[in-house]
Amino acid sequence: xxxxxxxxxxxxxxxxxxxxxxxxxxxxxxxxxxxxxxxxxxxxxxxxxxxxxxxxxxxxxxxxxxxxxxxxxxxxxxxxxxxxxxxxxxxxxxxxxxxxxxxxxxxxxxxxxxxxxxxxxxxxxxxxxxxxxxxxxxxxxxxxxxxxxxxxxxxxxxxxxxxxxxxxxxxxxxxxxxxxxxxxxxxxxxxxxxxxxxxxxxxxxxxxxxxxxxxxxxxxxxxxxxxxxxxxxxxxxxxxxxxxxxxxxxxxxxxxxxxxxxxxxxxxxxxxxxxxxxxxxxxxxxxxxxxxxxxxxxxxxxxxxxxxxxxxxxxxxxxxxxxxxxxxxxxxxxxxxxxxxxxxxxxxxxxxxxxxxxxxxxxxxxxxxxxxxxxxxxxx
Amino acid sequence: xxxxxxxxxxxxxxxxxxxxxxxxxxxxxxxxxxxxxxxxxxxxxxxxxxxxxxxxxxxxxxxxxxxxxxxxxxxxxxxxxxxxxxxxxxxxxxxxxxxxxxxxxxxxxxxxxxxxxxxxxxxxxxxxxxxxxxxxxxxxxxxxxxxxxxxxxxxxxxxxxxxxxxxxxxxxxxxxxxxxxxxxxxxxxxxxxxxxxxxxxxxxxxxxxxxxxxxxxxxxxxxxxxxxxxxxxxxxxxxxxxxxxxxxxxxxxxxxxxxxxxxxxxxxxxxxxxxxxxxxxxxxxxxxxxxxxxxxxxxxxxxxxxxxxxxxxxxxxxxxxxxxxxxxxxxxxxxx
Numbered sequence: 153x154x155x156x157x158x159x160x161x162x163x164x165x166x167x168x169x170x171x172x173x174x175x176x177x178x179x180x181x182x183x184x185x186x187x188x189x190x191x192x193x194x195x196x197x198x199x200x201x202x203x204x205x206x207x208x209x210x211x212x213x214x215x216x217x218x219x220x221x222x223x224x225x226x227x228x229x230x231x232x233x234x235x236x237x238x239x240x241x242x243x244x245x246x247x248x249x250x251x252x253x254x255x256x257x258x259x260x261x262x263x264x265x266x267x268x269x270x271x272x273x274x275x276x277x278x279x280x281x282x283x284x285x286x287x288x289x290x291x292x293x294x295x296x297x298x299x300x301x302x303x304x305x306x307x308x309x310x311x312x313x314x315x316x317x318x319x320x321x322x323x324x325x326x327x328x329x330x331x332x333x334x335x336x337x338x339x340x341x342x343x344x345x346x347x348x349x350x351x352x353x354x355x356x357x358x359x360x361x362x363x364x365x366x367x368x369x370x371x372x373x374x375x376x377x378x379x380x381x382x383x384x385x386x387x388x389x390x391x392x393x394x395x396x397x398x399x400x401x402x403x404x405x406x407x408x409x410x411x412x413x414x415x416x417x418x419x420x421x422x423x424x425x426x427x428x429x430x431x432x433x434x435x436x437x438x439x440x441x442x443x444x445x446x447x448x449x450x451x452x453x454x455x456x457x458x459x460x461x462x463x464x465x466x467x468x469x470x471x472x473x474x475x476x477x478x479x480x481x482x483x484x485x486x487x488x489x490x491x492x493x494x495x496x497x498x499x500x501x502x503x504x505x506x507x508x509x510x511x512x513x514x515x516x517x518x519x520x521x522x523x524x525x526x527x528x529x530x531x532x
Numbered sequence: 533x534x535x536x537x538x539x540x541x542x543x544x545x546x547x548x549x550x551x552x553x554x555x556x557x558x559x560x561x562x563x564x565x566x567x568x569x570x571x572x573x574x575x576x577x578x579x580x581x582x583x584x585x586x587x588x589x590x591x592x593x594x595x596x597x598x599x600x601x602x603x604x605x606x607x608x609x610x611x612x613x614x615x616x617x618x619x620x621x622x623x624x625x626x627x628x629x630x631x632x633x634x635x636x637x638x639x640x641x642x643x644x645x646x647x648x649x650x651x652x653x654x655x656x657x658x659x660x661x662x663x664x665x666x667x668x669x670x671x672x673x674x675x676x677x678x679x680x681x682x683x684x685x686x687x688x689x690x691x692x693x694x695x696x697x698x699x700x701x702x703x704x705x706x707x708x709x710x711x712x713x714x715x716x717x718x719x720x721x722x723x724x725x726x727x728x729x730x731x732x733x734x735x736x737x738x739x740x741x742x743x744x745x746x747x748x749x750x751x752x753x754x755x756x757x758x759x760x761x762x763x764x765x766x767x768x769x770x771x772x773x774x775x776x777x778x779x780x781x782x783x784x785x786x787x788x789x790x791x792x793x794x795x796x797x798x799x800x801x802x803x804x805x806x807x808x809x810x811x812x813x814x815x816x817x818x819x820x821x822x823x824x825x826x827x828x829x830x831x832x833x834x835x836x837x838x839x840x841x842x843x844x845x846x847x848x849x850x851x852x853x854x855x856x857x858x859x860x861x862x863x864x865x866x867x868x
Binding site: 233234237267269270272273274275279281286288289290291325326327346349367369383384439453455456457458468469470471472473518520521522523524525526527528529530 | 597598599600601604607608610611612613614615616617619645646647648650651654655658659661662664665666682683684685689704705706725727728729730731732
């Protein structure tokens with residue numbers, strides 16, 4: 153009978169690996185996974201949970217602490233750490249700024265690591281309400297850039313992509329280096345930034361490569377852009393079949409014996425001796441990568457680095473970290489005029505001729521400082 | 533025996549509540565101390581330990597993808613971080629204690645999973661900006677209000693509705709209230725969002741409170757209790773007078789009712805004639821332990837310090853807006 157591999161089922165546009173703390177669902181290379189044959193279902197909700205750590209991950213945390221430090225020494229060490237990273241931009245030994253290119257249709261820019269804060273309600277100028285999700289771009293720096301020729305030798309490289317993309321590593325949330333291991337801290341030497349709590353990768357075209365050590369903030373995007381948000385969904389733990397797969401269960405009374413929330417039949421019938429692979433059953437629910445495509449940025453706050461995205465469905469609870477990048481949806485790509493306005497490869501402080509206003513809105517969003525709306529009758 | 537069991541239970545409370553218990557020196561009345569000889573058979577409440585254990589397990593399970601909100605605030609305040617400003621805490625003249633009842637929609641979600649300082653600050657800013665444009669007065673459930681909204685299909689382009697506020701809720705920009713009135717012999721209820729930009733004005737015609745938090749029982753009461761004239765003139769109250777409480781007891785219509793009002797412990801209705809079946813139902817569904825459930829109250833309220841600083845900020849901003857706003861308000865109220 154026909155069988156399809158996991159590889160073809162798991163295709164997602166620009167799905168990249170998370171360098172997180174523990175097992176994450178990634179886009180697997182051919183030489184590091186067992187290919188599992190599954191039968192196609194009508195609702196392909198096949199949950200892949202790889203258990204092995206990626207071979208190129210370095211050990212991150214360390215339990216060693218310096219017990220000999222007393223209070224004043226502790227204070228001195230903290231001051232040294234702050235001083236070390238305070239003046240990173242002005243060293244004469246660093247190589248000069250990289251060349252900047254203009255944005256073309258084939259360009260793929262880097263993304264940004266944001267923190268999901270929550271949702272709010274806003275209104276449009278025609279009176280319709282809509283929910284906005286607020287993300288905060290906090291303490292982002294570019295950690296590394298790997299050119300396409302070198303990236304092609306990496307085990308995570310997909311041969312299908314060829315030499316189109318380089319690898320951009322972005323990190324978020326600076327931390328005290330003493331809690332991390334030496335190999336993990338060495339990842340940040342090139343950038344000269346404090347070690348970060350979270351790291352992620354973005355596939356970028358070489359013309360959009362950003363120099364390691366550059367800070368990323370919310371001005372990387374413009375109001376009116378469409379973005380994709382990727383994150384881990386909320387963790388529901390081990391859940392039964394009704395919550396996990398939406399099965400109906402059985403009546404609560406009228407003689408049902410001990411089977412109100414059970415699966416019932418397991419299917420198969422004459423076609424198979426047993427149960428098909430991928431049968432919906434109880435198990436761990438949530439805590440996997442999901443992407444929400446094509447959310448519009450309706451508002452930006454430059455002072456607190458906030459992105460207001462029109463829509464719900466950004467995965468995870470508040471304070472989940474979210475990868476935000478330009479959208480891959482074909483109908484939400486930039487127009488020619490927008491392409492000339494894009495900050496390439498990102499927005500630098502020297503680009504801003506005059507300081508940006510604190511709040512920038514799209515034209516159709518109602519600003520609360522405006523007077524009340526007067527709705528007009530629709531012309532039939 | 534009840535006292536010793538109660539003392540045993542106190543050990544499992546969090547530290548803050550243990551100290552509170554010592555100070556108040558009350559015996560937690562988790563167990564009834566009456567003898568079982570003369571009382572009817574007590575209905576047992578079985579605590580669902582399974583669910584609590586699962587919740588604990590979920591809380592302890594290692595989190596991969598999100599941070600505790602304290603850690604997030606630490607990162608925002610970290611000296612290693614630059615480029616993002618910190619949200620400033622208001623330190624100024626505090627609000628009067630009752631202010632949290634005047635503006636309850638400013639209080640944040642008590643659930644710690646959904647708390648975020650920056651998000652709440654941004655939402656408060658937007659709410660206060662809206663309050664600077666239109667006057668959203670102080671009102672309570674039981675006040676009679678008039679709301680004007682934009683209506684493109686009516687002559688004059690606005691629609692005015694007068695009614696008694698039977699419910700008030702929501703948090704932040706989603707705050708709402710429900711007005712009820714009787715129009716052409718038919719009871720009409722309208723829910724209005726307080727911060728909706730199509731709402732042109734909210735006017736309180738008579739400011740008063742009722743004995744209950746929600747007045748949905750007016751649906752099963754004679755229509756005269758819900759009827760208010762659309763031409764009602766605003767009533768001005770003297771300064772510095774506490775909000776009057778309307779203690780009318782409404783006599784409900786005979787059954788059928790929309791809900792089993794006898795189980796709601798309502799204070800604003802006359803005593804209901806109870807059948808034995810109704811009395812049995814009341815006993816079965818009553819939750820007398822909730823009065824003594826400290827953890828429930830703890831989880832439903834925000835930390836007092838945070839509440840105080842939030843209300844201080846809101847109070848300062850509102851007094852600033854009021855000072856700038858011109859007079860001629862229907863109900864003159866000034867709180868010290």
